[in-house]
Amino acid sequence: MIPILGLVAGVLLGLLLDPTVPLGLQPYLPIAVVAALDAVFGGLRARLDGIFDAKVFVISFVSNVVVAALIVFLGDQLGVGAQLSTAVVVVLGIRIFGNAAAIRRHVFRA
Amino acid sequence: MTTDPAPADPAREDPATGDPAREDPATKDPATKDPATEDPATEDPATEDPAPAGEGTPPTRRRDLPAALLIGVLTLLLGFAFTVQVRNADDEQALAGAREEDLVRIVDEVSSRGVRLREQIADQRSALRQLTSSDSETASALEEAGTRAAALAVLNGTAPAEGPGLRLTLRDPDDVLRVTDLIDVIQELRGAGAETMQFDGVRVGLTTAVTGAPGALLIDGRPVTAPYEVLVLGSPQDLETALNIPGGVVQSVGGRGGSVTVEQVPDLLVDALRPLPEAQYAAPDDD
Numbered sequence: 001m002i003p004i005l006g007l008v009a010g011v012l013l014g015l016l017l018d019p020t021v022p023l024g025l026q027p028y029l030p031i032a033v034v035a036a037l038d039a040v041f042g043g044l045r046a047r048l049d050g051i052f053d054a055k056v057f058v059i060s061f062v063s064n065v066v067v068a069a070l071i072v073f074l075g076d077q078l079g080v081g082a083q084l085s086t087a088v089v090v091v092l093g094i095r096i097f098g099n100a101a102a103i104r105r106h107v108f109r110a
Numbered sequence: 111m112t113t114d115p116a117p118a119d120p121a122r123e124d125p126a127t128g129d130p131a132r133e134d135p136a137t138k139d140p141a142t143k144d145p146a147t148e149d150p151a152t153e154d155p156a157t158e159d160p161a162p163a164g165e166g167t168p169p170t171r172r173r174d175l176p177a178a179l180l181i182g183v184l185t186l187l188l189g190f191a192f193t194v195q196v197r198n199a200d201d202e203q204a205l206a207g208a209r210e211e212d213l214v215r216i217v218d219e220v221s222s223r224g225v226r227l228r229e230q231i232a233d234q235r236s237a238l239r240q241l242t243s244s245d246s247e248t249a250s251a252l253e254e255a256g257t258r259a260a261a262l263a264v265l266n267g268t269a270p271a272e273g274p275g276l277r278l279t280l281r282d283p284d285d286v287l288r289v290t291d292l293i294d295v296i297q298e299l300r301g302a303g304a305e306t307m308q309f310d311g312v313r314v315g316l317t318t319a320v321t322g323a324p325g326a327l328l329i330d331g332r333p334v335t336a337p338y339e340v341l342v343l344g345s346p347q348d349l350e351t352a353l354n355i356p357g358g359v360v361q362s363v364g365g366r367g368g369s370v371t372v373e374q375v376p377d378l379l380v381d382a383l384r385p386l387p388e389a390q391y392a393a394p395d396d397d
Contacts, residue, residue, distance in 0.1 A: 006182040010189020014197070021198050027209060029195050036188040054177030061184050081209050 003040070027076065028069040031085055035068035036061060038092045041099035048106040068092065264306050267315035270381040271306050275343040276350060277378065279371040282336035285325030286367045292320045292327060292338075298359045299342050302352030307342035308382040310334040315384050330384065336368075346374040 021029055039061040046052040068088050075084025104110070208216070263269035280287065280295070296314060299307060307314045312329045322328040342349060350372050353359045360370045 002178045002182045003185040006185030007189040010186035010191075011193045012189075013186070014190045014193025018197060019194060021194060026198070029191060029198070033188065033191050033195050036184070036191070040185065040188065054181060058177065058180045058184065076209065079211065082211060 003043075027081060027085065028072055031068045031072050031088055032065045034089055034092045034096075035064040038095050038099070039064045041096050041103070045099045045102045045106075048103055265316075266386065267306060267308075267313035267382075267384040268386045270379065270383065271343055272377065272379045273305075273343045274346055274374075274376050275304075275307075275341065275378040275380075276346055276353075277373045277375050278338075278340035278342065278353070279373075280336065280338040280340065280363060280368060281371075282338070282368040284367045285336065287327070287336070287363065288324050289320045289322065289327065291363060291366065291368075292329070294362065295340065295359050296320070298352055299340075299344070299349060302344065302349045304342045304344040304349060306380055307340060308380050309340050310338045311382050313380070313382040313384040317387055318384075341378055341380050343378060343380055346376075350374060 039057065042060060043052060043057040046057070071088050072081060072085045075081040078084075260269065264271045278295070292309070296307070296309070296318075309318075309329050312318075312332050312334065314329070318330055320327065320329050321331070322333070327334055353370070353372055354361075360372070363370050
């Protein structure tokens, strides 16, 4: 319940405030969002598996975001930022797909 | 890399899903052994404080308050960042946040497109120039052709003509003038530089023929009667001189019993027309 409330509140806040992303953050924000989405899907799956742990969720959420941003940052420093961010998005997308498949099996039994 | 996540087993996906699934082998067991309940029973062993375990939902909520708050904050941040990013990606000013290499690539693309477009412009310009010049060539050719057509029409007798010339009046009271006399007149005038003429209302052209018998002469099949009036365009002095030379038209017609009156006219109108003959057998040679 709380995560859904938080999501809705965050979306509403974003719509209301409509802030502009600082220039330095612009390459990292989409990656961070995808990484956080991955963590949320993982948490949802863990909850459906009955093994949800708030600490694990929080840590995985934060570390996902930080590691993803760090990888992109490193890539930018190395001059392969675009490729690395693509790689991160691909990896996270595959994980989201896997988690979504597990969630689907739980919800639909199929 | 797993390309198709759908058929994968949960067991196989565990390493891929990362922390939440992997870190808690201990919590997994009670969950699988006790499928009836969900969160409270499974979450308790994982949390650091095992004291209020098994007390039901409200104590768990209370105990998990910091974690729940953290989760709420994190999801709120996620929703916020998601919305902001979606809004941001919608903006056209995405260039402002683009990487240097992306910007370089974009500039490259734009400039190469500019080069292509400039080449296109040059091509179109040269095509336009060619078309314009060929157009003006066509126009001048058309003008020249028009001039030639007008000159030919005057010569051929299909268009009226005006200019200085002579008016001849051939009197033949005794009907003695023959075909050859009239042809002599025409030939003499042509030889003196007559450009076009009409003979008693009949235009004289390239194929004009004089036929008939004295007193009932025909020009191009149309009967002409004396006195014959000849309008001829050309240099009046030259024409008159040619007519008056010894042994010329005036003398020969006078010798046969007729008479010729010559009158110079500075502005003469030759307005008898003859139809343009259609060439039935002769075709133009294009070479």
